[in-house]
Amino acid sequence: MTMRVLCFTSFTFSYLNRARVLFQSLRRHHPDWHLVALMTDRIPAGLTLNIADEPFDEVVWQDDLGIDNLAGWLFQHDIVEVCTAVKGPFIAQATRRNFDAVIYLDPDTCLFNPLTPLLDKLQTSDIVLTPHLLEPEEARAAIIDNEICPLWAGIYNLGFVAIRTTGEGARFADWWARRLLEFCHDDRDKGLFVDQKWCDHVPVFFDKVHILKDPGYNTASWNVSQRRIAIDGDGNVRANDVLLRFWHFTKLGPLGDTMTRRYARDQIVVYELWRWYREQVAKATSPAIPDRYWAFANFENGEPIKRSHRLLYRERKDLQAHFANPFSPDFAAWLKAEGLA
Amino acid sequence: MDVAMFRDSGAFDEQWYVSEYPDVARTGIDPARHYLWVGRRIGRRPRGDTPAHGTAMMVDVPQEWPQSADAASAEPLPTADEGPDLGLIDKARRAISRSLGGRSDPIHDLVAQHFDTDFYLTAYPDVAAAGVDPVRHYIDNGWREGRDPSLSFSTRYYVENNPDVVAAGVNPFYHFVAAGRAEGRTGKHQLGFRWDILANLKPVADQISELKSHRGAVALSSSQQLLADLKTLASTPGRVVLSFSHDDFTKHVGGVQLLLRRELSLFRARGDAHVHLFPAHSLPFLDTSGDTIALGVLINGKLTGYFTSPDIARALRQAGFAAGQVRFVLHSLLGHNMDQTIDVIAAAGATAGCLWLHDYSPIYNNFKLLRNDVQYRGYPRPGTIARELCAYARASFDHAHEFERLFSRFRIDLVSPSQTALDIWQEAGLFQPASVRVVEHVRLEPAVVASAAPIHPGAPLRVGFLGYPAAHKGWPVFEELVLRFGDDPRYEFHHLGKGRRGGLALTHREVAATADKLDAMREAVNAVSLDVAILWSIWPETFCLTAYEALAGGSAILTNPDAGNVVAITEKTGLGAVLPDEAALYAAFASGSILTLARSARPASQHVMRYSALSLEVVE
Structure with a gap:
């Protein structure tokens, strides 16, 4: 029986180009999947968003998630926190729709081969996660970058998660949603790293969890040192001799390039994939979207919101009570009066 | 001033120097200047009667001769016409003293200590031609232009990976040798030569517009003379061969060009007339722009002039060739426009001919069949990731679609110089030629060949690169071998061919085949x-004459599985080895297992080359 799949990614308009590239690859390999763009943003002036012209089927906005005190909740998060936080309420919502499975992919991932073996896995498992790293590193620098980093940021990379909409999958979705609504923070001192660190609990809290150790999934700079990336005789791309399913093009830009060079070394196909991806993203870029645009980056009066403002508001219940809409000029004025602007 | 002074000092014998080191003349650098910049640094002698390494002492100047720029900037260089000046040595001493004293430039001095002048001047012939001090050039301009001061330092890499150095406005190489290296920074990436190729690869449209931007105007000739010449051919009994290639084979020297010269003489000997068309401006693609192409016309090997393609078609039509009189031979259509080519062939009344598979341009936009110029993994089929990733496949045109029109219009016999290339053609399965045929340019035949030099067991293994140092021919792999094993007493490295590269521990010997001396290699x-x-070609060679020359010269071959016909000929003769990849090559040199390929350790190669009749084997 064909599985009814909803696949979504979460992003703001500055990542629309990347999301388009992901959705195009999903359309190509899984034309029957229902593709959802989960957006935490407002349409920039000058941009017309016409779903019929986009490679996805539906947009779900932050307003559609039934979040209490939405403005205050949004304000408590920076862009990374909020885009990961909304994954929880949406995945829970999606389990209650008419689908058999829900798959999340980060907007900067891209499929190169169909995820059919994953669907097969979801016949017997309810939750599928991909670890950052599949085997121990040897070099000291690699241990620091690739082994130690997941110790605080989370063992599993939440650029991908797949669940059944019933059973343990549904139970996971509800738990994750509740945690992310309250604790999706980048706060290393408190042991939190957005939506990702939470999932270290998953293999214990839930049954029917499959830890996918297939090197063809979620290949990225942090694990490419352990994966041999090559073009095979059929013109397909392989990671350690299995088909590459999807690549995680994390940190498009100089930092991503540095990490890729550090760990891909002389694997030329990796650089060819990146080159191709960069071109695709450039082609998918709408010039009408201002650089680094995010509707919730500023107060309503246009002044930029600092992370310290968000943290203060997050900590102080009195401020939350007084400024129900912290984006308002009132809160900006208060911060200024307190010498915190 | 120091160069002129040195030239005239008696310590330098220009005539002897040029004759002893023939590469000097090819650099275009004044010999005395060459000695001061390059020769003395690599242990060359300034005259025949001086011991090596002792030159500077001979003229009683400080052993470290000052860099010319400082002295030169103080006083202009005399012209060559100026006679010797007996006071020059004293003046030079004062200039040296000034440059080493108060006017000392610490950046220049430190850079010069680590700078590889020989590498710089051969890598950047424009600098050599300009006759400027290479160290000064690098400091003033070269580094900003992304040039490298030696094989072990990449300016571009250092700049990209050390933004603090850029921000500080410090010369990157100076920073590296003065501080960066000690701080643990690396001077060069370890990403392999393919990374460099990819980093420099431009989209096809940009490649084409850049090539076209350098074109000059073509002086077109009157088509009256062309018409008259063609009419003469049409009225003379005998066949006419209408031949196409990518350049003027009478002017350029290369494998295919030499074959074309041979083919011309064979056709002429048979009594066939020969009309050859080549684009006035070369291009490594078909020209699909729709612009009218200017073509050079060679009639029986003589240039008649340059004409537009439509003018040539008109003249051919008016010349009135008899049906079946003209057959076409397509060696290459790179730089040609397909529709205009079809018009020209049709205007000559030709309906049949042959297409040579010298390269893969009929089936793919990259004529070497390389993905992004970096790798061959079979014909990149439409719909595959390999094709999707390739910048060549993402061009706005498709060579295969262009050739489809040619195949649907004419009866075409495909001629492949090797079974390997034919196999690849058939794997692509794009067109149905009227016939297919393998005609090797050269065949190796067994023969008793006397070895020219005595074989010394235990002597270093002589390892060579043959031909022009191009990346797709595997030069970077050879270069890496020399860098790793250049000082290993088990090996001795040679470069036989044109285009000497400096900075490497090898012996270069200029070798270029000519029509008179086909077997120079x-x-x-x-x-x-x-x-x-x-x-170590990284593309599937359709033939590779060099491989045959190597074997006939008594050498074994080391190659990789992607090298096309080089693999086939190595396996067929059993003389050499096909190693899985570069890591295996370096490992074989490190372990010494490669020493079994020494002449002294194997039976002498006993082959002679027999040249084929080329297109004449197909065109009746």
């Missing part, structure tokens, strides 16, 4: 008793 291989030729 075979002779050179034989003369240096080369044990192993590194023919």
